[in-house]
Amino acid sequence: MLRFDILTILPESLDSYINAAIVKRAVLKKKIKINIYNLRDWSNDNYKSVDDHPYGGGAGMIMRLDIIYKALKKLKALGLKKKDKTKVVVFAASGQILTQKKLEEWSKLQRLVLICGRYEGIDNRVAEKLADEIISVGPYVLTGGEIPALTVIDGVTRLLPDIIKKESLQEESFSNSREKGEYPQYTRPEKFYPEVKNKKKHWDVPKVLLEGNHKKIEEWRANTT
Numbered sequence: 548m549l550r551f552d553i554l555t556i557l558p559e560s561l562d563s564y565i566n567a568a569i570v571k572r573a574v575l576k577k578k579i580k581i582n583i584y585n586l587r588d589w590s591n592d593n594y595k596s597v598d599d600h601p602y603g604g605g606a607g608m609i610m611r612l613d614i615i616y617k618a619l620k621k622l623k624a625l626g627l628k629k630k631d632k633t634k635v636v637v638f639a640a641s642g643q644i645l646t647q648k649k650l651e652e653w654s655k656l657q658r659l660v661l662i663c664g665r666y667e668g669i670d671n672r673v674a675e676k677l678a679d680e681i682i683s684v685g686p687y688v689l690t691g692g693e694i695p696a697l698t699v700i701d702g703v704t705r706l707l708p709d710i711i712k713k714e715s716l717q718e719e720s721f722s723n724s725r726e727k728g729e730y731p732q733y734t735r736p737e738k739f740y741p742e743v744k745n746k747k748k749h750w751d752v753p754k755v756l757l758e759g760n761h762k763k764i765e766e767w768r769a770n771t772t
Contacts, residue, residue, distance in 0.1 A: 549656060549707065551581045553696050554618050555663040556597055558583045560693050565700070569711070573704045581700065586610075589617040598666050607667030615662060615673050624660045625677065632657040634679045636699070638664060638692035642681035645698070649682075653699070654706040661699060663692030730768040 553561065564570065565581055573579045587595040598608035619625050619635065627633045634656055643649075653659060662673065674681045684695040705711050733752040740749050755767045 548577055549579045549654070549703070550658045551579060551700055552622055552624065552658065552660045553581070553583045553663065554586050554615065554661065555583065555691075555693055555696070556586050556665055557663075557691065557693055558585050561697065564697050570700060570704055573707060573710050576709065578707045578710060579700075579704055584618060584622070586614055586618055589614050589621070601667065605667070609667055610664055610669040610673075612670040612672045615669070616677065619660070619677060622660065624658075633660065634658075635660040635662070635677060636680050636682055637662045637669060637674050637678040638683070638695040639668065639674065639681050640683050640686075640688045642683040644686070645682050645684050645695075645702075647702075650699070650702040651706060654703045659699065659703070661692070661696040663696050665691045730772045 555561065561583055565574075565583075570579075570581075574581065586597050590597055597614045598610050601607070601609045616625075624633065624635055627635075632655075634653065636659060638661070662669070662678070682695065682699075684698050689695065731753075733756060737752050737757065738749045739751075740746060742748055753767070755763050
């Protein structure tokens, strides 16, 4: 079983996705376990604050090292050796871009600890001293790490045994299509009339996909990626 530990200040934002579709199926099959922890539980002031002003000045607030350290210590996620098959991941726009290869690597682990930042980011000592990997899900900035965490959970979970039916060629070829370049796909109706009264205007499925010639279909797909 692969265990996900998520550290966040917005635990409620993760519930709906985790309780749906593939992820829920994996939980029910005991392929994965997801634990969500509120970082405010490790705050010791009356306001349950987890952030403070940045040294040197600047806009916004920075999530504190000591809060995250206490959480990781409580979860026994500090100073682990490689044999433990655990990774502590911080999400940051400046991190390494997430790839399918990385998801495949993580799918062989026993535990992933995902630290979700907010505000203007996390004290950089978390990345320097506590994290195993700093990851970005794309060349853009998000308001927090919760969406990247769900991306990782989804991407890793679908790679686990007995989660997606391998006899389904569409599902089985998903990873390969990402490596080679994704080709266009179509389904019913064969002809779509965007204007009911105008039967001369229609959007059609490419003819080659309807002829049953698999060699030509493969050639067409190769030329449209």
